[in-house]
Amino acid sequence: MQPRRLEEGDLEACATLFAQEFSAPPWSEPWTNERALARLEHFHASPGFVGMLALGDQGEVAGFLLGNLEPYVEGKLFYLREMCVATHRQGQGLGSELYRALERELATRDVRAxxxxxxxGIPAARFYQQLGFRCSEGMAFYARGLKH
Ligand SMILES: CC(C)(COP(=O)(O)OP(=O)(O)OC[C@H]1O[C@@H](n2cnc3c(N)ncnc32)[C@H](O)[C@@H]1OP(=O)(O)O)[C@@H](O)C(=O)NCCC(=O)NCCS
Known part of the structure; x- marks a missing residue:
């Protein structure tokens, strides 16, 4: 089925898929459906939300992606926050289809990147590279864990 816009009513089903996919290797993160829903709801409620969804034959969520538009020095950027495709559907072009649908959605919104x-080095990195993403040489991602 053609990807369509991801609506609030889709979040619960997306969260179930998300928890399943990111609890499995290579991520192996201990997600629950509730924590996953809280994360997806957060992005949905944040300014500039855009998400796309693909359904399977039985109406189940086969894959989705989502993120938020943000103003930049000129135009806007889109921060792609989460993306996943159901395990048994991976490697069949669905992820690429979802991404192309996102770009179509962004085409009229003055998005620069x-x-x-x-x-x-994870499998998904190759997926993004095949879509034309490049790992930035000039920028780095910093994080500092906090102890409580
Ligand atoms: C990453 C992901 C979204 C890709 O979706 P997909 O539907 O499997 O990808 P596609 O079938 O459209 O693949 C497109 C290209 O990427 C490459 N690719 C996709 N998944 C790959 C993998 N696991 N390993 C290596 N290459 C991969 C393929 O080689 C393919 O190129 P080809 O058409 O020349 O063969 C999906 O595999 C996924 O949900 N993975 C688990 C969750 C995850 O890692 N999400 C991203 C976190 S940032």
Whole structure:
């Protein structure tokens, strides 16, 4: 099915898929459906939200992506926050189709670039490179863990 816009009513089903995919290797993060829903709801409620969704034959979520537009020095940037395709549908072109649908959605909104953060050397990195993303030489992603 052709990707369509991701609406608020889709978030719960997307969260279930998200928790399933990111609990599995190579991520192996201990997501629950509730925590996943909280994360996706956060992006949905944030300014500039844009998401795309693809449904399978039975109406189940086959894959989705989402993120937020943000103003920049000129035009806007789109920060792609989450993307996943159901395991049994991976490698069949659905992720690329979702991404192309996103670019069509962004085409009329003066967006100068799409950016994202992901692990180096993981399978998804090759996926993004095939779509034309390049790992920035000039920029770095910094984080500092906090102890409580
Ligand atoms: C990453 C992901 C979204 C890609 O979606 P997909 O539907 O499997 O990707 P596509 O079938 O459109 O693949 C497009 C290209 O990327 C490459 N690619 C996709 N997944 C790949 C993988 N796991 N390993 C290596 N290359 C991969 C393919 O070689 C393909 O190129 P080809 O058409 O020349 O063969 C999907 O695999 C996924 O959800 N993975 C688990 C969650 C995840 O890692 N999300 C991204 C976190 S930032």
């Amino acid at each position: 799409v950016y994202l953060a992901t692990g180096r």
